[in-house]
Amino acid sequence: MNLHLLRIFLAVAERRSFSRAAEQLFISQPAVSKGVRALEAELDLLLIERGVGSLKGVRLTEGGVSLADHARGIFALEKAATEEIRARVGLKRGRLVIGASTTVAGYWLAPYLKALTSVLPDIDVRVRMGNTDVIAQALIACDIDVALVEGAVTDARVDSEHWRNDPLQVVAHPRVEFLQRSKPRLRDLDEQVWLVREAGSGTQQVAERIMLENNIRPMRTLEIGSNEGIARAVAEGLGVAILPQRVVRELIAIGEIRSLEFPELFLLTRPLFLLQLKQRPTSPLVRAFCQVLRTNDEQI
Numbered sequence: 001m002n003l004h005l006l007r008i009f010l011a012v013a014e015r016r017s018f019s020r021a022a023e024q025l026f027i028s029q030p031a032v033s034k035g036v037r038a039l040e041a042e043l044d045l046l047l048i049e050r051g052v053g054s055l056k057g058v059r060l061t062e063g064g065v066s067l068a069d070h071a072r073g074i075f076a077l078e079k080a081a082t083e084e085i086r087a088r089v090g091l092k093r094g095r096l097v098i099g100a101s102t103t104v105a106g107y108w109l110a111p112y113l114k115a116l117t118s119v120l121p122d123i124d125v126r127v128r129m130g131n132t133d134v135i136a137q138a139l140i141a142c143d144i145d146v147a148l149v150e151g152a153v154t155d156a157r158v159d160s161e162h163w164r165n166d167p168l169q170v171v172a173h174p175r176v177e178f179l180q181r182s183k184p185r186l187r188d189l190d191e192q193v194w195l196v197r198e199a200g201s202g203t204q205q206v207a208e209r210i211m212l213e214n215n216i217r218p219m220r221t222l223e224i225g226s227n228e229g230i231a232r233a234v235a236e237g238l239g240v241a242i243l244p245q246r247v248v249r250e251l252i253a254i255g256e257i258r259s260l261e262f263p264e265l266f267l268l269t270r271p272l273f274l275l276q277l278k279q280r281p282t283s284p285l286v287r288a289f290c291q292v293l294r295t296n297d298e299q300i
Contacts (some may be wrong), residue, residue: 150202193239
């Protein structure tokens with residue numbers, strides 16, 4: 001198989017556009033079209049649907065979808081091989097792209113990055129943020145090398161390893177009405193507006209699980225797209241929420257929000273996960289990063 005033609009096809013498949021693929025590869029659009037046709041002729045297989053009428057963008061055939069998945073693995077192997085050779089000749093250079101869900105990126109990742117770059121000061125580290133689902137899909141697409149997320153990922157293509165636990169807290173405005181009673185009750189939480197993350201967020205997954213396990217049935221929910229946004233909304237008295245301890249500790253310390261404790265409430269922690277793509281060989285930089293995660297875990 002001609003790998004040059006395969007690279008052209010993969011660019012079209014991922015960008016869903018001949019013109020955007022041409023921009024990515026720094027070649028002309030006719031050259032991209034010619035390359036895809038040449039690959040189809042070489043394989044004797046239709047990869048891209050033609051004549052789809054008013055549909056916008058490129059649509060892959062079933063064979064095209066399958067080949068694109070294999071192509072990602074092929075070029076991931078190429079990248080890993082290149083980094084392995086660079087490491088062997090002592091350059092200690094290369095790029096590591098880490099995917100992180102928002103809470104991990106904002107509150108956990110920095111000390112580990114500092115430890116990594118102190119050992120490998122010449123590497124190029126990039127961090128991409130998103131909710132758990134977004135990061136998992138980026139890993140599968142080989143847009144990132146390794147990931148740290150808050151939610152469970154069940155895709156068979158992804159190797160998910162428990163990394164550490166993240167304590168959670170139920171929080172509310174200090175002067176919310178039910179807290180003025182002498183002894184607030186767990187069932188009072190049913191009557192509150194709950195501030196929640198969007199579907200696909202690790203925080204949303206675990207909050208939903210905790211409410212289910214504790215038989216909490218919110219009167220109403222309000223969706224907000226970040227933990228920081230939810231924390232500020234709690235401080236304004238908009239409702240109650242389950243949030244990571246690291247997100248709310250400063251607001252609790254200055255008295256803008258209050259942590260709620262109920263003896264019967266349980267499961268107020270969540271696991272954080274290290275994700276890698278199963279079919280992708282582990283590069284030296286990914287191995288170095290994973291080693292930093294494990295050896296510095298007790299110190300952070």
